[in-house]
Amino acid sequence: MTAITLNSINKRFGPVHVLKDISLQFDKGEFVVLVGPSGCGKSTLLRMIAGLEPVSSGDMIFGDTRVNDLEPRERDIAMVFQSYALYPHMNVERNLGFSLELRKRAAAEKKDRTSHAAGILGLDKLLDRFPKALSGGQRQRVAMGRAIVRDPQIFLFDEPLSNLDAALRIEMRIEIAKLHQRLGTTMVYVTHDQVEAMTLADRIVVMNAGQVEQVGTPLDLYSNPANLFVAGFLGSPKMNFVAHDDAALNLPSSLTNPSAQTYGIRPEHIKVTAPDDTAHLVGTIDVVERLGSDTIFYINHGATKPFVVRVPGIDRTAIGEKIGCQFQPEDLHLFDQNGQAISEHKNG
Amino acid sequence: MQKTAFPIGAVLRYFAIALYVLFALFPIYWLVKIAVTPDRLIYTEGTQIWPSNFTLDNFVSVLFLTDFLVYFKNSMIVSLGTAFFTTLVATAAGYAFSRFHFRGKTIIIALMLITQMFPLLMIIAPIYKIMAGLRLLDSLTGLIIVYTAFNVPFATFLMQGFFDGIPKDLEEAAMIDGCTRFEALRKVIFPLTLPGLAATLGFIFTAAWSELLFALMLINSDAKMTFPVGLKTFVSKFAVDWGQMMAAGTLALIPSCLFFILIQRFLVKGLTAGAVKG
Amino acid sequence: MTMALPTSPGNGRGRPLKRFQWLVEPYLYLSPAIILIALVILVPLVVGVSYAFQAIDLLNPFETGWVGFANFEKLWADRLFWKALTNTFWWTLGSLFFQFFLGLGLALLLNKPFAGRGLVQGLVFLPWAVPAFLSGLNWAWLFNPIIGPIPHWLAALGIMEKPQNILANPELALWGPIVANVWFGIPFFAITLLAALQSIPRDLYEAAAIDGASVWQSFIKITVPFLAPTIAITVMLRTIWIANFADLIYIMTGGGPANSTNIISSYIFTTAFRRLDFAYASTLAIALLVLLLAYAMLILQMRKHLVKGI
Numbered sequence A: 001m002t003a004i005t006l007n008s009i010n011k012r013f014g015p016v017h018v019l020k021d022i023s024l025q026f027d028k029g030e031f032v033v034l035v036g037p038s039g040c041g042k043s044t045l046l047r048m049i050a051g052l053e054p055v056s057s058g059d060m061i062f063g064d065t066r067v068n069d070l071e072p073r074e075r076d077i078a079m080v081f082q083s084y085a086l087y088p089h090m091n092v093e094r095n096l097g098f099s100l101e102l103r104k105r106a107a108a109e110k111k112d113r114t115s116h117a118a119g120i121l122g123l124d125k126l127l128d129r130f131p132k133a134l135s136g137g138q139r140q141r142v143a144m145g146r147a148i149v150r151d152p153q154i155f156l157f158d159e160p161l162s163n164l165d166a167a168l169r170i171e172m173r174i175e176i177a178k179l180h181q182r183l184g185t186t187m188v189y190v191t192h193d194q195v196e197a198m199t200l201a202d203r204i205v206v207m208n209a210g211q212v213e214q215v216g217t218p219l220d221l222y223s224n225p226a227n228l229f230v231a232g233f234l235g236s237p238k239m240n241f242v243a244h245d246d247a248a249l250n251l252p253s254s255l256t257n258p259s260a261q262t263y264g265i266r267p268e269h270i271k272v273t274a275p276d277d278t279a280h281l282v283g284t285i286d287v288v289e290r291l292g293s294d295t296i297f298y299i300n301h302g303a304t305k306p307f308v309v310r311v312p313g314i315d316r317t318a319i320g321e322k323i324g325c326q327f328q329p330e331d332l333h334l335f336d337q338n339g340q341a342i343s344e345h346k347n348g
Numbered sequence B: 001m002q003k004t005a006f007p008i009g010a011v012l013r014y015f016a017i018a019l020y021v022l023f024a025l026f027p028i029y030w031l032v033k034i035a036v037t038p039d040r041l042i043y044t045e046g047t048q049i050w051p052s053n054f055t056l057d058n059f060v061s062v063l064f065l066t067d068f069l070v071y072f073k074n075s076m077i078v079s080l081g082t083a084f085f086t087t088l089v090a091t092a093a094g095y096a097f098s099r100f101h102f103r104g105k106t107i108i109i110a111l112m113l114i115t116q117m118f119p120l121l122m123i124i125a126p127i128y129k130i131m132a133g134l135r136l137l138d139s140l141t142g143l144i145i146v147y148t149a150f151n152v153p154f155a156t157f158l159m160q161g162f163f164d165g166i167p168k169d170l171e172e173a174a175m176i177d178g179c180t181r182f183e184a185l186r187k188v189i190f191p192l193t194l195p196g197l198a199a200t201l202g203f204i205f206t207a208a209w210s211e212l213l214f215a216l217m218l219i220n221s222d223a224k225m226t227f228p229v230g231l232k233t234f235v236s237k238f239a240v241d242w243g244q245m246m247a248a249g250t251l252a253l254i255p256s257c258l259f260f261i262l263i264q265r266f267l268v269k270g271l272t273a274g275a276v277k278g
Numbered sequence C: 001m002t003m004a005l006p007t008s009p010g011n012g013r014g015r016p017l018k019r020f021q022w023l024v025e026p027y028l029y030l031s032p033a034i035i036l037i038a039l040v041i042l043v044p045l046v047v048g049v050s051y052a053f054q055a056i057d058l059l060n061p062f063e064t065g066w067v068g069f070a071n072f073e074k075l076w077a078d079r080l081f082w083k084a085l086t087n088t089f090w091w092t093l094g095s096l097f098f099q100f101f102l103g104l105g106l107a108l109l110l111n112k113p114f115a116g117r118g119l120v121q122g123l124v125f126l127p128w129a130v131p132a133f134l135s136g137l138n139w140a141w142l143f144n145p146i147i148g149p150i151p152h153w154l155a156a157l158g159i160m161e162k163p164q165n166i167l168a169n170p171e172l173a174l175w176g177p178i179v180a181n182v183w184f185g186i187p188f189f190a191i192t193l194l195a196a197l198q199s200i201p202r203d204l205y206e207a208a209a210i211d212g213a214s215v216w217q218s219f220i221k222i223t224v225p226f227l228a229p230t231i232a233i234t235v236m237l238r239t240i241w242i243a244n245f246a247d248l249i250y251i252m253t254g255g256g257p258a259n260s261t262n263i264i265s266s267y268i269f270t271t272a273f274r275r276l277d278f279a280y281a282s283t284l285a286i287a288l289l290v291l292l293l294a295y296a297m298l299i300l301q302m303r304k305h306l307v308k309g310i
C-alpha cells in the first residue's frame, strides 16, 4: 500500500523553479532516503510533505487523501529538524509531551508515552533538564523522542545527524535503524551522508537541481546507476570516469561500445597488474593512502583527474611506479553522449 | 587563554567608566540637589556642589498645592496605554515581517521607514483636524491613538529583530506537533520573546512619557494635561520658582527611570541576535 | 504514470481557500499597524504635503488656494532657510559625532565583565529615560550662571573670562543643545552597539588571538567589520532623528540668539505655530525630507557593500 504519492509536484519561490515535476510513490513502512548535492531541493521537498511549504502545483497524497490543503498539524506526521528545534523554555519532559499536551490527552497517557519514548532513547534521567543543559547527542535524542511520542503515520528527518560527531553519528544511525525496525512506520530521511543513505534506506531517491535522477534500492543504485550523475554521486571514493578516446585506455573490443562516450569503473573493482598489454589502463602512482584495511592509489594516466584504485589490505607498491589496471566486464559502466547509462552491453 | 591586563589598563578602564557614570548622573544629581535646597539658599549657594541645608518643602508644595498629581495620573494612563497598544500592534506586525514573504512587503517597510523621516510638525495641523472630526481632541484616548501610531513603526522593527532571533524551526516544529500558526506564536514564540517584549514596552513607555509636541497641541484643559505639558505651564507660570520646578522634574523622572532600569538589560539581551538559541 | 486523483475529503477545504489564506495571513497580522499608520500618519502626511503647494493663512482665510511652486521659490530666496540648513548640518554632525564615539566607547567598556557592571549599565543608560523637555530645561539650568555650575567651571579653567551663559552667546549657543543631545543620546548608541558586540561569536576572537592578533588588530579586523552594518543603519536612523529633533533647541534657546541655533525643524515650528504659516512650514519640511531621503538612500547603498564584504 502506498503511504505517500507525489504527483507532478512543482515548487516555485517567486521566479525560481526549485522542484520540477516530481512524481514519486513511497510504500507504507518504507524507509526512503533523499540524497543530492546541496541546494538541490531535498529540504524543500521534505517540508512540502510536512505541509510547511505550500505546493505550487501537483498533488500530494497520503494514502488516498489529497493533503495539499491540510495544515501540518492535520497530516499526522512527525519531523526531526537538523537544528533539533527543541523548545528552549520547556524541560525535556514537556518537550517530549508537547504534542500530546496540544491534543489535550490525559496526564496519565502523556506520562506513559513520554516515559516509554524516554526509555527507548535512554533519556529517563534527563526529563527535568532544559535543552540548554544537554549535550548535542542528548538534544538529538530528545528531538527523536518528540517524534516517537507522537506515534505518527510518517516520520520526516532533515539531516538529523549532521550536527553530531562521527562516533555519535554512527551510534544514532544504528538507533534510527532499530527504531524503524521496531515501529515499522514510513520514514523519509534527508541526508548528505552516503553511508547513512546506503545503510538506512529501503530505497534511495537521488535528486539533482530540482529533479529526480534515479530511484532504487541502495545496491541497485550502486550497481546500476542510471546516469553519470548518480554514478558519480554514490560511492566513496567516487567512480572513475574515463573518456572513450583516452590514450591510456586499452579496452578489448569485446568491452567497448560504439555509442559509449564515457567509461566508468569503481575504484574497488580494479585489479592491479603489470603495466603490459593485458592491462586495460596504464599509469604511474602519484599518491598513496594506506588506511590499513585498504590502500588507495591515485594514478596519473595523462588526464586532469587522477584515476583512483582501491585494493584491500596493505599494498607496498611505491609512488612513481608504473602499474596496470584490469576490470571485469560486469563492473564496467558505459555512458552515452547524454550521460545516460548504456545497459545492453551488460546483457550481451 | 586569559591574558591578565596590566594594572594600568584596568585603572584606565575604571577611570573611563567612572567618567561616564559621572557625566550621566551629574545633571540628574543637580536636578535633585536644587529641588532639596531651601529657597533662600538657591541663589547664594546655587552653584555649590552641596547645599548647607536640605528641605523637602518643594516636593510637598508640588505634590499638594499644584495639579501635579493630575498630570502624573494622566501621563501614567497615556504612557501605559500607549506602551500596551503599541506593543500589541507592533508584535503582530513584527511577526508578519519576520515570518512571511508576501507581496507588498518592501513597500510597507518603506512606508514605515518614511514615517520616521519627516518632521512631525508638518502633520500636526492635519492631525488636529482629523482628531477634531473624530471628537478626540482634549482626550487621553485621542493622545493614546496618536502616540501608538507614531511608535508602531520603530517598535515593529524592534520586535521584528527579536522574532528574527528565534529560529523558524521552532514554530514549524510546534505546527507539526499540532499547533495552529497562532497557537505556535502564543505557546512557543511568545514566551521566548518576553525579554524583547519587556524592552519594547519600556522603550515605548519612556517615549510616551516624554512626548511634548502632540500633547501640547491636542490637549488644552488642565484636567487632561500630561506631565510634559504641565511642567511647561510650570515653567511659564512659576518662571522663577526653580526649586518647585526641579522638584516636579525629579518626581516626573521616577517612573520612567524605574521602568528603564528594569528593562535596559532585556534591551541589550533582546537586541543581541540569537539570544534565545540553544 | 497517471492515476485517478482522489478527491479531498468532504471537509470543504478547497485549494482557493488555502491560497487565499497564504496570501492574506500576513496582512491579518499587519492590518492594525497599517490602518493606524495610514490614518494617523500617511493621510495627514499627504494633506501636509499638499499644504506646500497652497497659500494657507489662518488669519486671512479668503486668500487661500493653490499656488504651484511659489512656496519653493520663496524658500530658495529665504536667507533664514539657508542659515537654518547650515545650523541643521552642524547640529546633526556635532551631536552625531560625539554620541557615536562616546557611545561606542561605552559599549566597548561595558562589553567586558567587571564588578558592578549591571549597576553601571543601569546608571549610564539613565539619561535615555529622561524626557527631552526635562533634559532641555535641566541643561539650560546647568548653563545658567545663576544656578548652574558649568559657567563657573569654565571660568575657573580659564576657558571663559567670566561666568557667562553660553546659550546667550551667538558664537557658542549651538553647543548648549548639542551637549544636552550628546548626553541624552549616548545610551542609544551604547545599547545598540553593545547588543551588536555581544552577538559577535567569541571564538572569532579566540581564533584571532591564536593567530597572533593584537587587541587593536582584532578590534579592526573583527569588531569593526561585524559592527559595520549595525553602525550604518543606526547612524542613518539617528541622523534622521536628530535632524528632526527640535525639542531641545526649542526649550533651551528657542532658536536664538539671533537665529544662531535655529535649525530647520525649529524654524518649521516657529513658522507653523508663531506665524501660523502652515504652507511655508510644509515647504520647509519637504525640503528637509528630500535631503534626508537622499541621505538614507546613500547610507543604505553603502550598507549593501558592507554586508557583502563580510
Ligand SMILES: Nc1ncnc2c1ncn2[C@@H]1O[C@H](COP(=O)(O)OP(=O)(O)OP(=O)(O)O)[C@@H](O)[C@H]1O
Pocket: A013, A016, A018, A036, A037, A038, A039, A040, A041, A042, A043, A044, A045, A192
Ligand atoms: N524561501 C526560499 N526562497 C527562495 N529560494 C529558496 C527558499 N528556500 C529554499 N530556496 C532555494 O531552493 C533551493 C533548494 O533548497 P533546499 O533547502 O531544499 O536545498 P537542500 O537540497 O536541502 O540543500 P542542503 O543540502 O544544503 O540542505 C535552493 O537553491 C535554495 O536557494
Ligand SMILES: [Mg+2]
Pocket: A042, A043, A044, A158
Ligand atoms: Mg536542506
